[in-house]
Amino acid sequence: MPEGLHESDVKNPVLRWVDQRLPVISMVQREYGTFPTPRNFNYFWNFGALAMISLAIMIATGVVLSMQYAANTGLAFDSVERIMRDVNYGWLLRYIHANGASMFFIVVYIHIWRNLFYGSYKTPRELLFMIGVVIFILMMATAFMGYVLPWGQMSFWGATVITNLFSAIPVVGNSIVTWLWGGFSVDNPTLNRFFSLHFLLPFVITGVVFLHITALHITGSNNPLGIEPKGPQDTIPFHPYYTSKDSIGIVVYLLVFALLVFFAPNMLGHPDNYIPANPLVTPAHIVPEWYFLPFYAILRAVPNKLGGVAMMGGALVVLFFLPWLDSSPVRSMRFRPIGKIAFLLFTANFFVLMWAGGKPAEQPYILIAQIATTYYFAYFLVILPLLAKFERPLTLPESISRAVLKHRGGGPLPAGATAKPMEKA
Incomplete structure (x- = not known):
């Protein structure tokens, strides 16, 4: 093969000619x-x-x-x-x-x-x-x-x-x-x-x-x-x-x-x-449109205009810091019993914000939005950092394959063994 061409495994000669010069297919x-x-x-x-x-x-x-x-x-x-x-x-x-x-x-x-x-x-x-x-x-x-x-x-x-x-x-x-x-x-x-x-x-x-x-x-x-x-x-x-x-x-x-x-x-x-x-x-x-309503509720939950804008922006900015706010070594909430409950409450709370955002700016909707906004920020800034220190997670599976095969009734894999293709599906 001439120098400078990509090593292509494509069988079709036309596509291989293209792939050698522009390896998009590879x-x-x-x-x-x-x-x-x-x-x-x-x-x-x-x-x-x-x-x-x-x-x-x-x-x-x-x-x-x-x-x-x-x-x-x-x-x-x-x-x-x-x-x-x-x-x-x-x-x-x-x-x-x-x-x-x-x-x-x-x-x-x-x-x-x-x-x-x-x-x-x-x-x-x-x-x-x-x-x-x-x-x-x-x-x-x-x-x-x-x-x-x-x-x-x-x-x-x-x-x-x-x-x-x-x-x-x-x-x-x-x-x-x-x-x-x-x-x-x-x-x-x-x-x-x-x-x-x-x-x-x-x-x-x-x-x-x-x-x-x-x-x-x-x-x-x-x-x-x-x-x-x-x-x-x-x-x-x-x-x-x-x-x-x-x-x-x-x-x-x-x-x-x-x-x-x-x-x-x-x-x-x-x-x-x-x-x-x-x-x-x-x-x-x-x-606004329904997909903006949770953040619109956060905006209206604060009586001060600048404060409302800051809180609405903060609801998005806090996500950038989430990897460091939640320092728990366990990723999945499936193995974090208290974290799972807190997260499900957070999910319900998000829908409450969405509902409150679509209501008129009057009581009791403003109070409900204020409570929901408090939990929104508390989840990221208080609950997750505390859970990372005090929560006792469940025991993690030894490996993905063992957990999958055990769940399917296949039993554990021997050390170093590879599952058959039919088992992978």
């Missing part, structure tokens, strides 16, 4: 074919692949919709109605895109929940988790800007309320708001800026996702037991075992997605957004 085979993965993944490990599918759907539909959308305050609302009524299959594209945002957040919230429950943020995966948090924050920014684009009542007033929050920042706050607006109120320059950023950020997210995947393939995946593989008997190739398992998850996901799009396309939206934006008429109750 890389995919190495990273998604023979890549060793823990043999005990459950279906919670499907949600990383589902998030990638969601991102691809959002980018594809968003690019096509942008061809018909007019980023002008006098035309935006009507252009959306034209997409719905006159553009061939425009209604389908818009419903897929609008509900795709909700499906994307559902998938990512479950993905984060899995990481928190099974301790996937612990060493050596701290940076992997932190990159994931960056993706989540970029998603929130992208979704907020996209919600403004239909230029309905909730779009306009949501943009007004949220952008005004930056004015609470000392010294530079008002300048930031003026820059975001492109003037002295939410108007045409604001819509143009939000449209441009909404189009750009998904591609930024795609780049960060590649960093996320690269970090994952450096450290390897965590697993439900939270213990590292101790040999080849603890792992199986990613393909065909987990490609087939992911395929099942993708089919179920697309089925649920289709049911939402075709039978309840407006279930997760707000009816006020079908009214054109009117700066002179304030909606009775301004609420």
Whole structure:
């Protein structure tokens, strides 16, 4: 073979010629074919692949919709109605895109929940988790800007309320708001800026996702037991075992997605957004999209504007420090009895925040949001650090293979033995 060419195992001569000069096929085979993965993944490990599918759907539909959308305050609302009524299959594209945002957040919230429950943020995966948090924050920014684009009542007033929050920042706050607006109120320059950023950020997210995947393939995946593989008997190739398992998850996901799009396309939206934006008429109750409600509840739980903004931002920033706040040597909450209870309470507490965020800013909802906000921060800043010192975890399994085979009635493996391929499935 001539010097400088990649050593390729591809059989097809045309593909081998390409792979020798641009080894993409070999890389995919190495990273998604023979890549060793823990043999005990459950279906919670499907949600990383589902998030990638969601991102691809959002980018594809968003690019096509942008061809018909007019980023002008006098035309935006009507252009959306034209997409719905006159553009061939425009209604389908818009419903897929609008509900795709909700499906994307559902998938990512479950993905984060899995990481928190099974301790996937612990060493050596701290940076992997932190990159994931960056993706989540970029998603929130992208979704907020996209919600403004239909230029309905909730779009306009949501943009007004949220952008005004930056004015609470000392010294530079008002300048930031003026820059975001492109003037002295939410108007045409604001819509143009939000449209441009909404189009750009998904591609930024795609780049960060590649960093996320690269970090994952450096450290390897965590697993439900939270213990590292101790040999080849603890792992199986990613393909065909987990490609087939992911395929099942993708089919179920697309089925649920289709049911939402075709039978309840407006279930997760707000009816006020079908009214054109009117700066002179304030909606009775301004609420963001459902996936922002927990953080909106935290914002409103603090009477002081600056304090509320700081707490809302802190609810995200605290995740970056989670790998060091929880110093317990045991990863999975399956082996931490008190930690498991505290985490399940945290999960319920998150739904309480979501419920309170959708209610009017009055009692008793504010008090409930304040109590739930207190537990949210107490879980990260108080409970996890204390449990790391005083909790007595259960005994961890000796290895992944022994735990899996014992669970399936296969008995323990002899030392150094490798499970048969049929056992791995």
